[in-house]
Amino acid sequence: MPLTLKDIARMAGVAESTVSRAINNKPGVGEETRKKIMEIVRQYNYQPNQLARGLAIKETRMLALIVADLSPADYQIIKSIEAYANEQGYNCLICNTDNNLQKEEAYLQLLSSRRVDGAVIIGGDLANINIINTALNKNGLMVLVNCLAEELLIPTVLVDNAQGGYLAASHLLQQGLKKIAIVMGSSKEFLESEKLAGYLQALAEYGLEVEERYILETDGSREGGYEGFIRLLEQGDLPEAFFVTRDILAVGLIDAIKMGGYLIPEDFSIVGYGESIISSVINPPLTVVAEPLEELGRYAAKYIIEVINGRNPEEMIKVLEPVLKIGESSVSRTE
Amino acid sequence: MPLTLKDIARMAGVAESTVSRAINNKPGVGEETRKKIMEIVRQYNYQPNQLARGLAIKETRMLALIVADLSPADYQIIKSIEAYANEQGYNCLICNTDNNLQKEEAYLQLLSSRRVDGAVIIGGDLANINIINTALNKNGLMVLVNCLAEELLIPTVLVDNAQGGYLAASHLLQQGLKKIAIVMGSSKEFLESEKLAGYLQALAEYGLEVEERYILETDGSREGGYEGFIRLLEQGDLPEAFFVTRDILAVGLIDAIKMGGYLIPEDFSIVGYGESIISSVINPPLTVVAEPLEELGRYAAKYIIEVINGRNPEEMIKVLEPVLKIGESSVSRTE
DNA sequence: GTTGTTTTTGCAAGCGCTTGCGTGAAATTT
DNA sequence: AAATTTCACGCAAGCGCTTGCAAAAACAAC
Numbered sequence: 001m002p003l004t005l006k007d008i009a010r011m012a013g014v015a016e017s018t019v020s021r022a023i024n025n026k027p028g029v030g031e032e033t034r035k036k037i038m039e040i041v042r043q044y045n046y047q048p049n050q051l052a053r054g055l056a057i058k059e060t061r062m063l064a065l066i067v068a069d070l071s072p073a074d075y076q077i078i079k080s081i082e083a084y085a086n087e088q089g090y091n092c093l094i095c096n097t098d099n100n101l102q103k104e105e106a107y108l109q110l111l112s113s114r115r116v117d118g119a120v121i122i123g124g125d126l127a128n129i130n131i132i133n134t135a136l137n138k139n140g141l142m143v144l145v146n147c148l149a150e151e152l153l154i155p156t157v158l159v160d161n162a163q164g165g166y167l168a169a170s171h172l173l174q175q176g177l178k179k180i181a182i183v184m185g186s187s188k189e190f191l192e193s194e195k196l197a198g199y200l201q202a203l204a205e206y207g208l209e210v211e212e213r214y215i216l217e218t219d220g221s222r223e224g225g226y227e228g229f230i231r232l233l234e235q236g237d238l239p240e241a242f243f244v245t246r247d248i249l250a251v252g253l254i255d256a257i258k259m260g261g262y263l264i265p266e267d268f269s270i271v272g273y274g275e276s277i278i279s280s281v282i283n284p285p286l287t288v289v290a291e292p293l294e295e296l297g298r299y300a301a302k303y304i305i306e307v308i309n310g311r312n313p314e315e316m317i318k319v320l321e322p323v324l325k326i327g328e329s330s331v332s333r334t335e
Numbered sequence: 336m337p338l339t340l341k342d343i344a345r346m347a348g349v350a351e352s353t354v355s356r357a358i359n360n361k362p363g364v365g366e367e368t369r370k371k372i373m374e375i376v377r378q379y380n381y382q383p384n385q386l387a388r389g390l391a392i393k394e395t396r397m398l399a400l401i402v403a404d405l406s407p408a409d410y411q412i413i414k415s416i417e418a419y420a421n422e423q424g425y426n427c428l429i430c431n432t433d434n435n436l437q438k439e440e441a442y443l444q445l446l447s448s449r450r451v452d453g454a455v456i457i458g459g460d461l462a463n464i465n466i467i468n469t470a471l472n473k474n475g476l477m478v479l480v481n482c483l484a485e486e487l488l489i490p491t492v493l494v495d496n497a498q499g500g501y502l503a504a505s506h507l508l509q510q511g512l513k514k515i516a517i518v519m520g521s522s523k524e525f526l527e528s529e530k531l532a533g534y535l536q537a538l539a540e541y542g543l544e545v546e547e548r549y550i551l552e553t554d555g556s557r558e559g560g561y562e563g564f565i566r567l568l569e570q571g572d573l574p575e576a577f578f579v580t581r582d583i584l585a586v587g588l589i590d591a592i593k594m595g596g597y598l599i600p601e602d603f604s605i606v607g608y609g610e611s612i613i614s615s616v617i618n619p620p621l622t623v624v625a626e627p628l629e630e631l632g633r634y635a636a637k638y639i640i641e642v643i644n645g646r647n648p649e650e651m652i653k654v655l656e657p658v659l660k661i662g663e664s665s666v667s668r669t670e
Numbered sequence: 671g672t673t674g675t676t677t678t679t680g681c682a683a684g685c686g687c688t689t690g691c692g693t694g695a696a697a698t699t700t
Numbered sequence: 701a702a703a704t705t706t707c708a709c710g711c712a713a714g715c716g717c718t719t720g721c722a723a724a725a726a727c728a729a730c
Contacts, residue, residue, distance in 0.1 A: 002447050004686055015710045020688060030708055047448040051390045052686035055715050060386065065429070072612070075410040082431050086438075091445065094400070094429040096417050103421075110426065112337050113382040251616050258618075277407075281586050281613055283593075339716055350680045355718060365678055387716035390685050 003046045011044075012037045023048065054115060063304060064116045066095045066107050068124035073274060073293060077122055077145060080297025088305055090117070097124070111140045118304040123147055123191075141313070143303045145296060148190055155307055155316035157299040161191055164289040164322040165198025165243070168271040171287070171324055172241045173206045177269060181239040183228045183249050185220030195245045195273065214239055218249060225252025233260060241269035241330070247278040247286075254282060270329040284328035292320050338381045346379075347372045358383065389450060398639060399451045401430045401442050403459035408609060408628060412457055412480060415632025423640055425452070432459070446475045453639040458482055458526075476648070478638045480631060483525055490642055490651035492634040496526055499624040499657040500533025500578070503606040506622070506659055507576045508541045512604060516574040518563045518584050520555030530580045530608065549574055553584060560587025568595060576604035576665070582613040582621075589617060605664040619663035627655050 009016045014033060022029045022037040029037075040046075054060040063085055067074050082092050093116065097104040104124070110116050118141040143155040165182075172180050182199050185192045196215070203210060213235060218224030225244065232238055233256075244250040250272045257268055264270055264284055272279050275290035299318050307313045344351045349368060357364045357372040364372075375381075389395040398420055402409050417427050428451065432439040439459075445451050453476040478490040500517075507515050517534050520527045531550070538545060548570060553559030560579065567573055568591075579585040585607045592603055599605055599619055607614050610625035634653050642648045 005688095006686075016687080017689075017711080018709060021709090024688085026689095028708060033708080047444055049390070049686050050449045051386050051395065052715090053688080055384070055386045055390055055717090056686080056688045058715075062428075070410060070414045072407055072410070075405060075407070078429070079405045079431055082429055083433075086431075091428050091430070091449070093397075093426050094413070094417055095426070096414060096421075098418075109382055114385045114426070248612075277583075278612060278616055281616060283618055340718095341716075351717080352681080352719075353679060356679095359718085361719095363678065368678080384716050387685090388718080390687090391716080391718045393685075 002049070003044055005048070008037065008040055008044070008046055011040050058115070060115050060117055061090045062093060062114065062116045063090050063301075064093045064095050064107065064110050064114075064119040065122065066097060066104065066119055066124075067122040068097055068099050070096045071123075072276060073291075074122055076293040077297040077300070080294045081120060081301045084298050084301035085305070088301070090301075090305065099124070111142075116140075117308045118142060120145060120300050120304055121147065122300075141304065141307045143300055143307065143316075145300045146191065153314050155303045155313045157296060157303060157318040157320070159291045159296065160319045160321055161194035162198035162201070164273065164291070165195035165200075165245075166202045167198070167322065167324045168195075168243045168273070168289050169199045169202030170205075171271055171330065172243065172269055173202060173208075175269065175330070177240045178206075178208060179211070179214070179239040180241045180243060181214040181216060181232065182243045182245070183216045183218060183225055183253055184245040185218060185224075185249070187217055192245055195243075199243055213237065220246055220249060222248050222252035222255070225249035225254075226256045227252075229253050229256035229260070239268070241271070243271050243273075245273045247272055247274050247276045247282075247288075250286060251278065251282060264329050265331045269331070271324075272329070275325060279327070282329075287327040287330035288325050289322045290325045291322050295320055337384070338379055340383070343372065343375055343379070343381055346375050393450070395450050395452055396425045397428060397449065397451045398425050398636075399428045399430055399442065399445050399454040400457065401432060401439065401454055401459075402457040403432055403434050405431045406458075407611060408626075409457055411628040412632040412635070415629045416455060416636045419633050419636035420640070423636070425636075425640065434459070446477075451475075452643045453477060455480060455635050455639055456482065457635075476639065476642045478635055478642065478648075478651075480635045481526065488649050490638045490648045492631060492638060492653040492655070494626045494631065495654045495656050496529035497533035497536070499608065499626070500530035500535075500580075501537045502533070502657065502659045503530075503578045503608070503624050504534045504537030505540075506606055506665065507578065507604055508537060508543075510604065510665070512575045513541075513543060514546070514549070514574040515576045515578060516549035516551060516567065517578045517580070518551045518553060518560055518588055519580040520553060520559075520584070522552055527580055530578075534578055548572065555581055555584060557583050557587035557590070560584035560589075561591045562587075564588050564591035564595070574603070576606075578606050578608075580608045582607055582609050582611045582617075582623075585621060586613065586617060599664050600666045604666070606659075607664070610660060614662070617664075622662040622665035623660050624657045625660045626657050630655055 005016045005019055009019045012019065018029055018033060019037055022034045023041065065078055065081060067078065085092055093110065095107040097107060111119055120143055122145045124147055143157065146158050148156060148158065169180060182196060184196060187193050187196055200210060216228040216231065218228050242253060244253055250270065254264065257264060262268060270286060272286040272288040275288050279286040279288045303316055340351045340354050344354045347354065353364060353368060354372055357369045358376065400413055400416060402413065420427055428445065430442040432442060446454055455478055457480045459482055478492065481493050483491060483493065504515060517531060519531060522528045522531055535545060551563040551566065553563050577588060579588055585605065589599065592599060597603060605621060607621040607623040610623050614621040614623045638651055
């Protein structure tokens with residue numbers, strides 16, 4: 001049973017209110033008494049009960065981090081959010097929804113039941129948009145990371161994936177490659193469709209026709225990548241380069257390419273997405289579109305805290321630019 | 336401003352205490368009234384304020400997950416803890432200490448200041464053992480995962496890394512290989528020294544002398560792995576096989592091996608540690624000692640909740656056995 | 671109808687903190 | 701020296717919930 005304010009007050013021979021004011025650096029406490037109180041606080045390592053405090057001042061300094069599936073990329077973001085939030089005196093509840101709408105709904109109720117000050121929603125398919133909407137009205141503040149709630153005015157921070165797709169495709173096009181395939185997950189996912197859009201735009205700028213058969217939608221898995229290549233192989237119409245929207249897809253794709261006896265980048269140039277450990281470990285190390293994950297997290301944390309502190313959430317949208325990191329999978333064969 | 340118990344009470348025309356009892360399924364409420372109350376609760380989607388509740392009953396149903404550096408392996412464990420904890424009605428605060436003792440200490444104070452019910456300490460170098468010790472006395476309950484507090488009676492769940500090292504080495508020895516090197520991180524780290532011990536034991540059982548030069552301590556990085564091989568190469572005394580204690584080390588090692596023009600497993604067999612995505616993506620896919628991370632997390636969550644519920648924490652030590660997963664990096668060349 | 675027992679319900683204190691208001695003393699003004 | 705302002709401090713209510721206790725209601729037994 002830890003010490004309470006009352007205990008400290010008794011020891012210092014003052015009223016609870018005085019101790020409270022002293023601890024929270026509020027005016028109305030004499031220099032003398034303040035020192036005496038703080039001395040006792042230090043001596044006994046008194047820790048105010050945050051529950052009681054939260055109840056009284058209606059603020060918990062807790063954030064909910066709601067994430068769809070806790071992928072390796074997500075945990076980078078989380079790490080960064082946690083770091084920034086911690087600096088600002090916030091703690092983070094981690095909430096993995098498992099892509100399960102019910103869990104998500106349940107977790108959003110933390111906002112009201114635990115009186116969490118705000119929530120950061122990371123990724124996810126946004127079928128949940130209505131959930132979020134109702135939660136928003138009833139429960140409070142949130143910001144979105146790497147997902148988009150079209151009609152809603154919610155602070156959002158995301159990576160310009162269209163730009164990412166554009167960068168990837170342009171890079172390949174600049175090397176004189178013309179037949180560029182895209183290997184992607186489901187185009188129904190927001191992130192994926194954006195990348196596709198960027199890819200298409202780049203092709204358009206180079207005056208190239210869109211070849212439907214070079215747009216390979218897959219299930220996003222390693223096998224998906226593998227089969228994507230096989231599909232092309234069977235059609236007997238191979239491209240010169242690939243833009244792969246996920247590292248894991250790239251693994252499968254490269255498996256298939258090697259299986260076919262082809263070389264990278266001699267036979268196929270490849271640009272991947274996401275500066276993951278995987279991309280760097282693959283042979284050859286991938287040229288990738290790198291997302292500023294750490295920055296993403298920092299902005300998310302910054303935004304939610306600003307909103308909590310009363311900033312108007314409208315028009316808080318931050319779009320971060322990805323950058324191309326050249327690896328060894330896309331060296332032009334003309335060099 | 337959400338609804339309060341008082342609001343519900345007024346609406347139902349009963350006292351607050353009755354509503355409270357109804358909601359918490361406590362006896363002493365008539366069937367009639369209970370129904371009426373629950374109906375109103377549902378209708379308005381009333382969420383009890385957990386702060387107030389926690390304050391009153393001295394229980395927050397929150398766990399602190401204290402992790403040294405949020406590595407990919409850790410996040411698997413965290414995911415699993417979170418899932419189990421959530422089932423049991425607990426939420427998890429994520430606390431990344433960045434291997435910083437001060438942050439760790441600060442986070443352990445969450446136990447008292449936020450009245451977190453318990454903490455799970457994941458990994459870390461255990462220089463913190465005294466911190467933990469004092470925190471333990473003052474602040475409360477915790478369990479350790481994948482680290483060991485020698486003298487303390489703290490519930491602990493860990494992987495039998497000695498067994499892991501033993502499995503790895505034995506596997507190689509069984510294939511008739513005799514010159515087996517170990518590439519590891521610092522032997523000062525608990526996890527690493529255990530693996531080494533297992534490796535040594537296996538060698539001993541096969542009646543082999545320990546070759547000091549085959550014990551390669553590195554900084555645990557990719558470069559470390561690379562340089563490990565180079566070191567041997569310069570000595571001009573190459574082993575037949577490698578046991579590598581970390582996936583990232585294996586990446587570097589394999590880089591070096593390939594650079595040297597050698598083949599795996601034809602020239603060198605390799606056994607790695609940890610069934611990570613990296614090990615599976617490497618070429619060739621590694622034979623690894625796989626740790627039951629999901630189980631690790633589940634036990635950790637189970638233990639901490641049991642302790643919270645009053646189980647005697649003494650003698651709660653769970654050692655989980657790793658298993659060998661055969662990949663393509665260790666096929667005997669005699670086959 | 672009275673008494674006794676059990677169940678349902680309300681009252682009020684308490685969890686540990688914050689904060690508006692009031693009081694008396696010290697400091698400032700005239 | 702009196703009147704005024706300032707400041708330090710304590711009192712007590714309140715945040716939203718739980719729970720022991722007592723009152724009221726319901727039921728059973730005689």
